[in-house]
Amino acid sequence: MTIPFRLAIDDPMEARLCAAALELLVERGYDGATTRAIAERAGVSEVTLFRRFPTKLALFQAAIRALSPHIAIPVPSGDLRGDLLALATAYHEFVESHRGFILRLMPELIRWPDLHPEPPSGLLGVMSQVFSLFRSYQERGALRRAETPEQLAVAFIGPLVARFFLTGVFSVSITLDLEAHVDGFLEGRRQ
Known part of the structure; x- marks a missing residue:
């Protein structure tokens, strides 16, 4: 593989x-x-x-x-909903197309914590871009500042991660509507 x-x-x-x-x-x-x-x-x-x-x-x-995922993080375009939909789509496409590898890698990383004493620098780079996306929209006044960019990123990506593991590990059938996910995330967070 x-x-x-x-x-x-x-x-x-x-x-x-x-x-x-x-x-x-x-x-x-x-x-x-x-x-x-x-x-x-x-x-x-x-x-x-x-x-x-x-x-x-x-x-x-x-x-x-050295692991660095191939996820195209959108550059802020001024269209908050469109950029978040692009982010959700990119994340979803990445995990779905690499499901087998990720589901085999994760248990080994959990079983052997010494393998990753620090987060992968490539992953940190991707997350830094995601944080910047949320920070940019906060600075533009499109998102409230009640949460940090990091908290926003976790709130946005967390349900996508949970769905991936529930469907991949536990074979739970959960329909994914990315537009509904974005709209639900934005509810109460727009400025």
């Missing part, structure tokens, strides 16, 4: 090793993703792997830190 995330790593050899590690993590789990299998998948020797990363844990930490 190829990883559906971009890896924010400049060194091509390290990028190959990190991609191989993540592929095997979702296929075999942390215990099953041996350094030998990772090196083979990356097309290098185990010695090369250990020259780049002193431990298996260090390799996985680098790989997870």
Whole structure:
């Protein structure tokens, strides 16, 4: 399985090793993703792997830190509802098209918290763009300032995340109407 995330790593050899590690993590789990299998998948020797990363844990930490989702965050256009609908659509399309990978990765990240001692920098970059979108509309006077941009982002994306896990993990059927989600979010938050 190829990883559906971009890896924010400049060194091509390290990028190959990190991609191989993540592929095997979702296929075999942390215990099953041996350094030998990772090196083979990356097309290098185990010695090369250990020259780049002193431990298996260090390799996985680098790989997870470098994860960067391909989500097109809209630039504020002046159309608050349209931009939020574009954000919800981009998020929904991303998680739906990469459902299998995400649903296999998440349990490993929960089972092995040492794999991610800090949030992935690529994910932080995406979230920073989302926060900026909400901040921009607060500064324009389109959204109330009763909540921080970070709180707004969590309130907006949280139900989408919950729906993804309920449908993916628990097979609960929940209809998703993105326009209704945006309208419900904006109710009481517009300036």
